[in-house]
Amino acid sequence: MDSNKKQSLICRIEAFRVPPRWLFVRVETSDGIVGWGEATLEGHSEAVEGALEDLRTKFMSCDADNIQDIWQAAYRSGFYRGGPVLMSALSGLDIALWDIKGKKLGVPVWQLLGGKVRDRIRVYGWIGGDKPNDVLVAAQERKEQGFTAVKMNATDAVAWIDCPDVLTDTVKRVQDVRSLGLDVGVDFHGRLHKGMAKQLARLLEPAQPFFIEEPLLPTQPEEIADLARQVATPIALGERLYARSDFRPYLEQRAIDIAQPDVSHCGGISELHRIASLAEVYDVALAPHCPLGPVALAACMQVAISVPNFVIQEMSWKIHYNTHPDREHEADLHTYLLNPEVFNVENGHVAALQGPGLGILVNEERVREFSAKYVNGYPAWRNPVWRGDDGSLREW
Numbered sequence: 001m002d003s004n005k006k007q008s009l010i011c012r013i014e015a016f017r018v019p020p021r022w023l024f025v026r027v028e029t030s031d032g033i034v035g036w037g038e039a040t041l042e043g044h045s046e047a048v049e050g051a052l053e054d055l056r057t058k059f060m061s062c063d064a065d066n067i068q069d070i071w072q073a074a075y076r077s078g079f080y081r082g083g084p085v086l087m088s089a090l091s092g093l094d095i096a097l098w099d100i101k102g103k104k105l106g107v108p109v110w111q112l113l114g115g116k117v118r119d120r121i122r123v124y125g126w127i128g129g130d131k132p133n134d135v136l137v138a139a140q141e142r143k144e145q146g147f148t149a150v151k152m153n154a155t156d157a158v159a160w161i162d163c164p165d166v167l168t169d170t171v172k173r174v175q176d177v178r179s180l181g182l183d184v185g186v187d188f189h190g191r192l193h194k195g196m197a198k199q200l201a202r203l204l205e206p207a208q209p210f211f212i213e214e215p216l217l218p219t220q221p222e223e224i225a226d227l228a229r230q231v232a233t234p235i236a237l238g239e240r241l242y243a244r245s246d247f248r249p250y251l252e253q254r255a256i257d258i259a260q261p262d263v264s265h266c267g268g269i270s271e272l273h274r275i276a277s278l279a280e281v282y283d284v285a286l287a288p289h290c291p292l293g294p295v296a297l298a299a300c301m302q303v304a305i306s307v308p309n310f311v312i313q314e315m316s317w318k319i320h321y322n323t324h325p326d327r328e329h330e331a332d333l334h335t336y337l338l339n340p341e342v343f344n345v346e347n348g349h350v351a352a353l354q355g356p357g358l359g360i361l362v363n364e365e366r367v368r369e370f371s372a373k374y375v376n377g378y379p380a381w382r383n384p385v386w387r388g389d390d391g392s393l394r395e396w
Contacts, residue, residue: 008033008064008104013056013093016371017045019331020322021381022293024367025052025092027100029064035099036362038295039092040264041084045380051089059093065104067097071270087242087267094268095299095358102357109302109358113273116305120349123315124149124185126291127177139177148348149210149312150177151185154192154200157386157394161195167203174207183210185236190217191395194227201231210312211236211258211287217395225253236260239289243267244278251282258311262289263299272300276307285311291319294333297343298358305352315350317343331370338363 008029016024023045025037041048058077059070074090075081102109110116127138127150135152142150154170170186177184186209188197197215204212211234216224218240228235238260241247250256259279263272276286286309288300297315304310316322317333334340338361342353353359386394 007031008100010059010062010064013052013060015039015049015052015092016367017049017375017380018293018336018367018370019374019378021045022296022331023048023088023092024293024295024336024362024371025096026364026367027064027093027096029100031104033064033100033103034364035064035096035101035103035357036295036360037092037094037096037099037268038264038293038299039088040292040296041088042292043381043383044085044088047085048088048092051085052092055089055093064097064100067094067101067270070094070097071267075267082243082246084240084242084265087271088265091264091266091268091271094270095263095295098269098299098302099357106356108305108353108356109269109299110305110352113269113302113306116352117308118305118310118352120351121301121304121310122149122312122349123147123345124151124183124312125315125317125345126150126319127152128320135173136176136180139180139182143180143182145318146345146347147182149183149185151187151213151314152177154186154188154212157388157396158192158196159388159394160193164199167196167200170200171203171207174204174209178207185210185213187213188215189395190214190240192216194220194223198227198230201227201233205231205233209233213237213260214239221249221253221255224250225255228255228257234258234285236287238262238275239265241266243271244275247275247278251279251284254282256284258285258287260287260289260314262292262296263303264290264292264296269299269303272303273307276303276309280307280309285309287312288314290314291316291321294337294343294360295358295362297333298353298360301350301353302358313350315343315345317345336363336367336370337361 012028014026213236234257236258
């Protein structure tokens, strides 16, 4: 009986869909420790909620200390594995278990990953780009907020092969933002097909973007490798890859320079840390994708603090996705935190998180309140669907 009392047995797993489009996971143990995870999969919240229900039935009463065994069982015990839905559910559970372990031991998660290799984390903010008229104003605002790097979408909707003139404005916008002294990541968002992507990548080179992201859809490692051999700009990719095995062809083909796994999609802290190590073998940097909530950001930061090949962290503060026509349902990075100051940006960096576990204090009362209103009053978030002038579907 004494040994059982020392165990942290999982006694509750809850999911909370909250605005603007996030899915938080709350795990509670028999010794009263609460851990938070994030299983956000933009546009597919209900599917992930169903997958979390499956995990709930499998892991109730399991020892929360056994993070790796739970991860392996969640991933390997079913005949079907991987993919965005199952991995996002696993991510939420995994992050929460790391939060619990850190709180139980009284240390930040980065201590459990081997300690820190840096004292602060460089971050970047979004400045839009889908409708690009105001990116220069947004970039100036980001600079005033303390950022030294930003990211923007490259284009609006583009046809499979389009008039080259549609790319001219993109180059001008990047040059304008660079003139403010900011580093600029340019997100192609998989919107361009090969014939247009290679033109834009070449046109952007003189402006020296920090990186180009998802220049093609992540179903084409060979074509992305071909593009990598044609341009000098670092190529970033990975938000739509869900495990180490998904990154393998991009690494082996020398297709990318920056790996961008999303901690809420790729299997949580456990797999993000493993992907970072795998990428390091190929001299590839790590810049976790995270236009998501505070739990996901804190989880990314725990890994970023502890791995040598980290370069920069995406941060969703004041991102366009966080706005809502009904202000009662508007939420941002700080909305659900009791200690929002831990994400303060200074000289382009956020200081290493110092609190136990993830290092954030979640306002559970507000999470429950907003979730109840959001689920009952509004449909889950869906991404836009774009069509061209001829009515054909275009990549968003």
